[in-house]
Amino acid sequence: DTEVTQTPKHLVMGMTNKKSLKCEQHMGHRAMYWYKQKAKKPPELMFVYSYEKLSINESVPSRFSPECPNSSLLNLHLHALQPEDSALYLCASSQVGDSPLHFGNGTRLTVT
Amino acid sequence: AQSVTQLDSQVPVFEEAPVELRCNYSSSVSVYLFWYVQYPNQGLQLLLKYLSGSTLVESINGFEAEFNKSQTSFHLRKPSVHISDTAEYFCAVSPNTGGFKTIFGAGTRLFVKA
Numbered sequence: 001d002t003e004v005t006q007t008p009k010h011l012v013m014g015m016t017n018k019k020s021l022k023c024e025q026h027m028g029h030r031a032m033y034w035y036k037q038k039a040k041k042p043p044e045l046m047f048v049y050s051y052e053k054l055s056i057n058e059s060v061p062s063r064f065s066p067e068c069p070n071s072s073l074l075n076l077h078l079h080a081l082q083p084e085d086s087a088l089y090l091c092a093s094s095q096v097g098d099s100p101l102h103f104g105n106g107t108r109l110t111v112t
Numbered sequence: 113a114q115s116v117t118q119l120d121s122q123v124p125v126f127e128e129a130p131v132e133l134r135c136n137y138s139s140s141v142s143v144y145l146f147w148y149v150q151y152p153n154q155g156l157q158l159l160l161k162y163l164s165g166s167t168l169v170e171s172i173n174g175f176e177a178e179f180n181k182s183q184t185s186f187h188l189r190k191p192s193v194h195i196s197d198t199a200e201y202f203c204a205v206s207p208n209t210g211g212f213k214t215i216f217g218a219g220t221r222l223f224v225k226a
Contacts, residue, residue: 004155031212042202042216043156056212090155099144099206099214103155 003027004104006091012110015081021107023074023091031055032074033101034066035090043090049074050096081111114139114205118217126225127195133188133220135203143205145186146214147177150200159201162186163208198224 004025013019023032031050035043048056049068057066063085065077074091088108092101119134137143144163148156160171167179177188186203203217 006155033212040219040221042219045213048212050212092155094212097210099212100146100158100161101148101156101214103148103157105153105155 004091004093004102006089006104006107008107009105010108010110012112013078013081014112015083017081018077018079020078021076021089021091021109023076023104024072025091025093025102026072027093027102028071029093029095029102030071031094031096032068033092033094034064034074034076035092035103037088037090037106047076078109081109083111085109086111114141114143114207114215116203116205116215116217118201118203118220120220121218122221122223124223124225125193128192130191131189131193131197131222133201133203133222135186135188135217137184137186137203137205139184139205139207142208144208145177145179146204146206147175147186147188148202148204148216150202150219152199156202159188193222193224195224195226197222 007022034046037043046060047066052068067075088106090106091104115138117136125131146161147159149159150156160169162179170176175190206214
C-alpha cells in the first residue's frame, strides 16, 4: 500500500473541461511534488511546494494550476488541456532537505 | 548540474540468473544516489539509497548497489532474479546540499523470463 494517495486513478477529459487531481499524504512531509510521466520515460518535475508555498515551477503552462491547501493536501487544477498533455501524473512527498521521494500510484489522464 | 546515464534500456534475463543494471552519473557537487522501481500501473517506489557511509547498500528484497566515487557509478545487482522483479528501474541523483530537484535516468526495463 502506498502512503501517498492520489485520486482519481483514471481521468478522461475534453479540451474544454475543467478538472482537478488530488493528492494526500499523512507522513508529516513538508515538501510535495507534481511530476508528469509519459510512457517509457522518467518522471518530469512540474511543481514543488515546501511548507505549503510554491517553491519550484518548471515553466509549466498555465493550463496546469497547482494548489496546496494544507500540509497534507496537494491539488492540480486542469483547464483547456491539449491531447499531448495525456500522461501519468504522479504526486510525491518528502522531508524537506532529505530527498527520498514517496510517490503515489498516479492519475492516468487522457485528453480527448 | 547533474546528469544520470543508464546504459541499458532493456535487460532480458532468465529467472534465477544474476543481473546488473548499470548507472553512471555526473555532478559538480556531492550527491545522494537512489534506485527506484516502477511496476506496471503503479508509481515509483524507493528501492535503495546511498546517502553516506558504507558504499554498499542493500534492499529488503535482495537487491544491492555499490557507490563507486572514482567511476561515478551506482550499479544495481541481484544474484538471482524472480519473475516478480520484472519492472522499470530508475537510477536517480540529488545534490546533498538540499533542494528539491531529483534527476532521473532514462530507466532500464528488466524483463525476467521463465
